[in-house]
Amino acid sequence: MEFEITSKDPGSMARAGVIRTDHSEIRTPVFMPVGTAGSVKGVHQRELEGDIHAPIILGNTYHLYLRPGLEVLKRAGGLHSFMNWDRSILTDSGGYQVFSLAANRKLTGEGAHFSSHIDGSKHLFTPESVVDIQRTIGADIIMALDECTPWPCDLDYARKSLDLTHGWLDRGLQRFRETDPVYGHGQAFFPIVQGGVFRGLREESAHFIAGKQAEGNAIGGLSVGEPEEEMYAMVELVNGILPGDRPRYLMGVGTPVNILESIALGVDMFDCVMPTRNGRNGMLFTSRGIINIRNRKWMNDHSPVDEEGTSFADRQYSRAYLRHLIISGEMLGAQIASLHNLAFYLWLARTAGEKIISGQFAAWKREMIPLLSTRL
């Protein structure tokens, strides 16, 4: 993996760049659609390419490990081949889903024991095994096993959680160095900064992570319920310590406003289920504000879903039609809303990069922030 910064915003920490993997060129800042179990919900791969313009998507190790399982993925030649996606993929470590989805989970120094949410079968993720699993999945960027420190939590818990994450990182990193990619394309390994909302722990973690000289670095454990100001404060603090010449990935964030604010703080990569999950419930993000399409006010709005939208669905369908589909529980409603929201998120990150390059980022962001959070 290569990373090159092509432009820096003089008035903030924002930067535009490009990540090159063996599968694609990824202009940053970038938003990565979440393809949980090898599929971005409601969206065809050709739509991810041609309509959403996604150079990279995310897969969840926890889900893929349980279903379809490693045997199938290996025989397919990895996830790229299995799902017929020839651009880049990033996989998380599975830790987050173990804590949020699995039953009977138990953390030990060894790793995370859990029971499958599908059939109750027992499993163990270790810092080493999740590297092996991600080698078999074959993502271009793979993540270290961490504990996503919950919010709120006390300093004592956060301290112990951070020590666990750091100990696991060293083991994961060692396994990563001792093993090779399975399918002939390169893989990069990103460690994750934790530390809750405690400045001391975040600083310590950022220094610890920075010392590993990884090809890219992630910030985890944010957007888990804490006030937004605390999230931004942690991102700013951590980004001041993480190496500037490596991509920074803020995991699981967030709203369009969160994304612009975090770009201004020097973040390059994002992922979030919000555009697809909220889309399925009828929430549309646009450059003019947020639409709850279930609202009666759209019942007879026969204008396009989003005149400024970049996907075919934005112009092909009307708001009244989309409202009808969402209210009626028709699959096509979820498909259209997911397409629209993802295309919008990708547009937002892409446009931020263009504005950084053209020197207009600060002015554009100032104009966009109030619009993005307006309720239409």
Added chain:
Amino acid sequence: MEFEITSKDPGSMARAGVIRTDHSEIRTPVFMPVGTAGSVKGVHQRELEGDIHAPIILGNTYHLYLRPGLEVLKRAGGLHSFMNWDRSILTDSGGYQVFSLAANRKLTGEGAHFSSHIDGSKHLFTPESVVDIQRTIGADIIMALDECTPWPCDLDYARKSLDLTHGWLDRGLQRFRETDPVYGHGQAFFPIVQGGVFRGLREESAHFIAGKQAEGNAIGGLSVGEPEEEMYAMVELVNGILPGDRPRYLMGVGTPVNILESIALGVDMFDCVMPTRNGRNGMLFTSRGIINIRNRKWMNDHSPVDEEGTSFADRQYSRAYLRHLIISGEMLGAQIASLHNLAFYLWLARTAGEKIISGQFAAWKREMIPLLSTRL
């Protein structure tokens, strides 16, 4: 609406032709995807056009009347405009759904009283009102209100049911003649032959319907549980009486084998939820036979969904991938299976027409029938 027969099969009643509406040219035999509430489940309009090659789709008056409702449809300029579909649409009369979905339904001479399955609100469909409703929806082909005689039922019930349907037809026809299309394009009105599986009633009904000299005629009340031989016997009987120069539409039928057999009996138009509904459950229809994609045997079949399939999804995705999606309940699984099955049904009817024209229908059908019902 115009109908022209371009070729007849010398060895059967099969014929190839073309229906011309103000919206599209429809080569027959044709299969019409079911777009219940203004959407073919899991399928974008551009896929219906470019991948499934559907010249006409079906809408359900019952569903559309309840949601989005006539006010919205009228303000949209009709269903074509509302859903942005510029090829042809056929709507049923709503009778079938009243009997299968609605609560507290009660038939009187006046019409069908029922409570909405959505909110319990009370409604009345009359032979006249369903014409008015279908004028407002704006389909190219609209249907008479009928009672779909259940199976099994005794002669006495079937007799009374048929009298009701025939009485309703005269009233519907009168309303149709007294009213004009709302949106500037023509509408054709099809009456429906009923009579259960009683030869005498079917003959009587076919003569009654034939006497109306409608632009096309439908056969209803079949494929409702009766043995297939009885269905074919009724279709053969009825088609011997219905005018040969008008299209014949066999409602709600059926399997690929049912479709080929009925084409041989002189049917021109079909609709059925089977390709989409069964598709969502993992049943795929192909030219080599039926695949239950949930079966473990496909777990590591990394070959295309259907090498001979005509949709992009057939070549873009593997059987192993589709199995994984369907088993995991991922929306994309239902989308792929629906696309595949609809493209296959359209291909089957289209190819039957080509074989009729080239004089190879009998031989081709003989070869296809055993394949189509094979379990792969």
